[in-house]
Amino acid sequence: MDHSAGIELLFQNISKRVPLEPQDKMHFKDLFKLQKFDKKSFLFNQGKSGEWNGFVLTGTWRVFHCDDKGSEHVLYFAFPDWWLGDMTINGSENTAFYSAQTLEDSYLMIINKEQKEQLLMQVPALERFFRIITERHLAVLQKRFLLTISTNAVERYKELIQRSPGIEQLVPQHQIASYLGILPESLSRMKKQLNSKD
């Protein structure tokens, strides 16, 4: 994986939503950096600066928040071709509310938040792109939220493995439990129940 291959994947990802002119591509060619992340390293870290956004080239990531009681809650997983970012308004302090950690060695295209802001000013197509994908993220989370308050963990588990088949090969079970909003013990019991019904 090298820089120009990463830029090309990034370009393809954006082109799925908005048309990009060659001069637009020139603009972000230099602003995005390729970076390798070792397993278990962080792109941003709760309570710290959180000034980087990333586009996943390879590897699986988890974005999570650690609450006052010390429990971690997975907000989402990110796979190749996904975007990673913390868009928190964390009061006056400008610290991240979430942490992003790789589950395995990973390559990202990363960009500084300030530079991203500048880039969006210069390239209206990108502003449009991020408006569109943010709307999609919001729509997805709205449905997940409704699913969470209207059904039990069994339904949420079924929905997840249907929506993301193969996720159980990529992500350890206790983190899937965290994503579903339940404890690892509960997920284990649940799966036992489901298997016994075959």
Next chain:
Amino acid sequence: MDHSAGIELLFQNISKRVPLEPQDKMHFKDLFKLQKFDKKSFLFNQGKSGEWNGFVLTGTWRVFHCDDKGSEHVLYFAFPDWWLGDMTINGSENTAFYSAQTLEDSYLMIINKEQKEQLLMQVPALERFFRIITERHLAVLQKRFLLTISTNAVERYKELIQRSPGIEQLVPQHQIASYLGILPESLSRMKKQLNSKD
């Protein structure tokens, strides 16, 4: 309340996030329509077209989804100076996933989704505006989601009345229960408990 007063409020709302040129204002002056909604009427309706976005001038709204079992779940309430819209990707069918209903007589500035898309193309500042407020909505929902999976209903109730003091005077209790993701009976019991502890 007349059209130019509505446009003025809308202009002020947008100006809080992005600078607007006089010619930008000219652009949407005619695209936004003032409309009065009687109590209990809808801006968009689950399963139907859902082609209107709105900006609340007066009145309180609820946006909710009705699940397969027939239960309604409040996604959010909207007050004056808030935006209303359904941004669902509902598969191939282009129908709304949510309904928006007024709790009282209300005035909105409304715009057709197609016209809005055109407007965003023409006015980059507006594209930027909607990117920013969508990010904020996402950030708010992320926190609400985490609160929902990490705490019990008492904590969520306390958080709500702290964040929106006076909401209990505007919204009936069973709809607050729905927003919290619990049944009206549970909220009633909860409040009794809380009162007995004073």
Next chain:
DNA sequence: CGTCTATTTGAATGTACTCAAAAGCGGTGG
């Protein structure tokens, strides 16, 4: 005043949590 809806109260049930401990699994060093 009567009807319709919202709220309260009660008893029984279900779902997931807590605390505790055992079993499984993967990686590392001897």
Next chain:
DNA sequence: CCACCGCTTTTGAGTACATTCAAATAGACG
């Protein structure tokens, strides 16, 4: 190659929180 360590998953018993179903009370609106 095996033994050990740390981490993940499983299992168990008891508990907390919110639901279900049912009925009574209170409030709002015409």
